[in-house]
Amino acid sequence: MITAILADDEPIIIKGLKKLIPWEQQGIRIVGEAWTGRGLMELIERERPSLVITDISMPDGTGIDVIKEIERRGLRTKVIFISAYQEFSYAKEALALGAVDYLVKPIEKDLLLDAVQRAVSELMEESEEQHSKSKLAVYEHKDRKTQLEELFDRLLDGDIRQADAEEKLRSLHSGCIHNCYTVLLMEPEQPADDSRWGEHEKRLLLFAVGNMAEELMRRSSAGMILRKGDRLCAVVNHKDETRMEGLADDIIRNAEIYLKIVLTVGIGEQVYGAEGIKGSYRTAAEALGQAFFSGVGKSIIWSGDYKAAPVTERELGDSRQSALQALLAKDRSRLTVELDRLLGLIAGYSAGSREKAVMACYATLIEWSEGLEEVGIMQGEAGTKDQGHLTAMQAVGRYEELLEYVREMADELFRRLSTGGSGKDTQQLLTVKEFIETHYMENITLEGVASKIYMNPYYFSSFFKKHTQMNFKQYLTKVRMKQAVKLLLQTDMMVYEIAEKVGYNNARQFSDMFKKYYGKLPQEYRTQNGPKM
Structure with a gap:
């Protein structure tokens, strides 16, 4: 199944995209959501999706930056851009960089479906073309180590069948004789003031770490060390009873003693069969991500426990x-x-x-x-x-x-x-606004609210307008309309139900007030600003 990531700095847009078309019917599974450019690139690195649908303008990295990075890394990910900016320059640059399409908000269902189907067709054509090539002919011109590195890289990406992978492992005499695999992902700490961390020095240091880690791994296991960006990835083939914490700790200790660097190691889930290596790689990345919370310079074992957020x-x-x-x-x-x-x-x-x-x-x-x-x-x-x-x-x-x-x-x-x-006036105003925010759905009156701060209604009316630049009724309407919009966009409640929820006994009166406030009837507003964005 094709995997996809949705990205937009507005969560409601992502929610709308998920509902807009039948993704499963198109053979697509949504595997992640992102709200910033950096978060999107981290997801792409971890999930290696076939398709990305993203806003072209997000915090911490534009869509243009993302598609350039995808191209730089040689990923086969297809990109569809969405944007509220109907500027030709954006569309021209996006399409020139290989985007499948550029859709302008509000997004129409048929246009999105058409773009997604074209992306799927391109992916299928490229896949067929790739499989039609004879990789064996290419392998013949490469040395054994290079072939193994390429094979393990494909296993990490999950784009080779288990039977083919195991046959190739045997033919290359990889030494992988056990059924268990675990991926270790190693990341050196990079001090900003350390002159060793130029690109050339970084490459040499990662090479040294890789050699050291490979020597330790070979003592009891088989496998391969590969570079993944600024990280090193060890695919370890081992006996079922062998645990990776000892190997990870040895690598960390030797890096500190001999290379004078702090190394953090994420230990992925133990899997069975070469086909599971991609999953172990993904969980190793998740474990390494925990260093942000637990600190660096140690091994971190993957656990699925932190994936479920108990806090709403x-x-x-x-x-x-x-x-x-x-x-x-x-x-x-x-x-x-x-x-x-x-x-x-x-x-x-x-x-x-x-x-x-x-x-x-x-x-x-x-x-x-x-x-x-x-x-x-x-x-x-x-x-x-x-x-x-x-x-x-x-x-x-x-x-x-x-x-x-x-x-x-x-x-x-x-x-x-x-x-x-903040003064007495501010404290009184705070009390009044708190009361309105929690009782807007009731039949509250100016007189009733004035009594909450022991103030004469006439004086309260002047006091309230002085501090808020609107009268009491206008402010109450503002609060009610704000809550009505939330209910329209975030629930499936009927208009008359929403009217009652925000303090109107008469649905017609509510609709008239809503149109006066937003220029549209409630149902029109929902249609234009809901799932179809």
Whole structure:
């Protein structure tokens, strides 16, 4: 089955793409989703998909950068671009670089289906052409080691049948006589101030590490060491009872003693038969990715446990709000408790994914900024929406550094609130907005809300408009419409049900208000902004 990755910096776009066409009927399995250019390249490196459908403009790397990197690495991945930018220059460059198609949002189902079917046809034609060539004729002109390296590289990519691979292993006298295989993925720590890490020096150092690792591996096992980018990959063939932790630790120790470098090793899942090597490689990469959370300079054994995220988006959102409330209350001890809890939830939510951890922390800063602006505090000052925060967080090398960045931002916000003051008016406004945000679905009135802060209704009306630049009814409508849009785009609820959920007893009145607010009736808005984007 053809594998595919979907990428867009808006999760709702990815959700819409998944629903827009019957992927399984086209023989396609979606194996990953990405929200940044870097995250997309990491997924492509790990999954080696046949097809990528991506927004051409994303944080931390454009689609053009991605397709150039795919070409540079010699991958056979087909790319379909989507974009909100209807600029010919983008389309021209994308198609010139070999993209299958360039689709402009909102995406039409038939256009996407046509582009996907053309990509599938191209993949099938290339596959048939590749298989029609006689690889045996090519192998005859290569030495045995080169042939083995090429064979193991194909096994890592999963583009050779097990029977053919095992026959070739026998004919090349590879020494792989056991049924068990485990992949070790080795990554040297790269200090920024170390002059050895120019491209030439890096190549020599990886060569030295490879030789050392191969010598250790040959003492009790067979296999091959290959370079994969800035990493080394050891495909180890061993007895069933042999565990790889000892070999990995020996490699790490020797790298430190003789080469004076810090080496981290990801140990993949033990598999049976050459056909499983691709899966062991993928899990070795996942294990190595855990170094971001657990630290470098050691061996990390793959475990499927961290793949399931026990923390939900809702739990994360609630915790962010609790920390924000502690900030607004200028309660240092409460903020410390809430921040510790939030950062613990982010660890669980990330489930071993560096990108998810970064994006969860970045979303936290954005939500805090928006929350402060909502009550008129520090509008335009905190700057947490600035792309610089995302760039800075993506550059950190350790999870602890990421958490420290969030703590520092929380401290900065706390200092600004403490020195700038929020005053009695702000506290009252915060109380009012909290009440509206949690009771908008009820029949709340200006008089009822004014009583929550013990204020005369007439004075409250003036007070509210002064601090929000809109009257109470306008603000209540804004909150209700905002919630209505969420329900329209994220649920299958009927319009009359949504009307009741956001505080309208009359569906017609709700529809009229929605059209006045957004220029479209609810169902029209859903059709134009829902799964078809």
